[in-house]
Amino acid sequence: MAKTILFVEDSASVRQVMNSTLTREGYDVILACDGQDALTKLDGTKIHLIISDVNMPNMDGLTFVKTAKQLPAYKFTPIIMLTTETQEEKMNEGKAAGVKAWIVKPFQPAQLLAAVSQLIQA
């Protein structure tokens, strides 16, 4: 059975690129355009991994991660942050929120897929 990944990103082009990259590897992908939109997708659906941007309108990625981690169904779902953000403070904030990996854009699809595979199987 295909694993499901929730991808949260405000940039339509990056959403498209990620959707292509993940679906080609056989993953089911759920797309959301910001943190608020992503929270509406967390309706009990089994999600094996969450990948989120940091800087987004309406609700930023770190606030979304903190909120998602409070939901019992998604408390142990591994989370990857995919962002242009390189500030140490933000990374530490993400680590404290329970983020498993921090990937700085632009990403190589193969390396991203390796990280996704590693975290989903863990």
Added chain:
Amino acid sequence: MKEAIKFYRNEYWLVFPLLASGGLGTIGVAVSSRFVMSGWVMAAGLVIMTGGLCYWSRNRYRMSLQATEQSLFEGLQQKNEEIIKALQDAHQEAVVQACAKQAEVERKHLKTLITDLAHRFDVLSKRLGEQEEEKLEQSEDVHSSVEVQIADLALRFDTLKIHLDQQPADTERQEQGIDGLDSLCQKVLPIWSSQVEMARVHTEESIADLAQRFDALSKRLDAAVMASQNAVGGDKDSDGGIVELLKDSQLELGTITKALGASLEEKEKLLSSIEGLSGYTEQLSKMAWEVSSIAAQTNLLALNAAIQSARAGDAGRGFSVVADEVRKLSRSSGDVGKKITETIESVSEAIEDTLAISRKFARQDEETLGNAEHIIASVLRRFSRAASGLSDSEELLRTENNAINYEISDVFVALQFQDRVSQILALVCDDLNKLEQHLNGLKNEDNSERSVNVEQWLEELAKTYTMEEQLTAHEGEKTEIKTNQTNITFF
């Protein structure tokens, strides 16, 4: 002048008229003793004169000090305005320089990435050009639409470049101190902001569309390779491809040729049997000849018996009848023997004919089988060559597909520049909006309170950056765009 103000404010001037009135009183006492006048009258006159002098001098002091104070106030106010204006100019210059620098960096960034993208498209286009014509025809519409998108993107990039180029020009005009700079900024800043936002949105949409088309192209190539692979080598789930079919056909045709060979062997056995029959006919002929021979001897014996019965006279008459019957039987036997011989000859001839025809057919069958084996081997060889060619072609197609997928993967990396550009432009827009709001605020405030902290502004701008390149550009250093390294940190 400061001392004068201090003197005036501290009421020291009151000492002067008291000293003057004392001196004049002394002079008046001397004069009154000389000209015999009433001392009190003189003193009163002198006091009045002193009071008047005192009042006059005080007024003169006040007027002169007020004039000095006025001129000092005006001078200070003018100096203050000059300082405020200089600060304001410095602030605007710094903000405009930062904007222009950021815009220039963005322009170079965009140019580099577009050039890289164009190069990748060129490589991809060349690879596509090397594919089979059928594949080209299939992907032609996608390829052309991608080219249209790229042309559109280039057009939009030019528009953006023009917008970005306009910023330094406008900046130069502002630096020259054109009148109405504030109102110009208030009007032009929203326009810049909306133009940058429009360019950002257009780029976003185009890149998303481009990514979608690349994905579709990649999927179609995968499907073509899969179909080719299934046709040539077969699939795990299907019955097999052309190579498998060829092996099966070779096996089945081998079985048929073996069956034909077995049939020929059976015919050979049949021929041997018929040839065996031919041997039996000779024996039969010999036996028929023996019958004829016995019939001839029996006839001769019957003739001798008739002669002997004639010699016996009447006693031998009955015996002569028997001898006649025996002779008739021997003739009949002789006739039957001849007929048997003739029949055997006919049968023998028929067998010979059959043998001849069978041998002829056997040779023909043998030749046919030989030809069939030769033709089958030839056809199988041709099929094998074709299958080998198809297999090579499929292998080449798969290799090319892998290369194209690798290129597309790189294109996906390059396409992510849009997100970075979008964030940089969004920050520029935000700062332009902030400047516009600040100018609007200054317009509504008292002139004497107009000021801006340039350093604080730049610090706040620097805090909004998310990328190392932005900070580098902000500090006025040349930026290097990192495009091909994925930075992954596991916690």
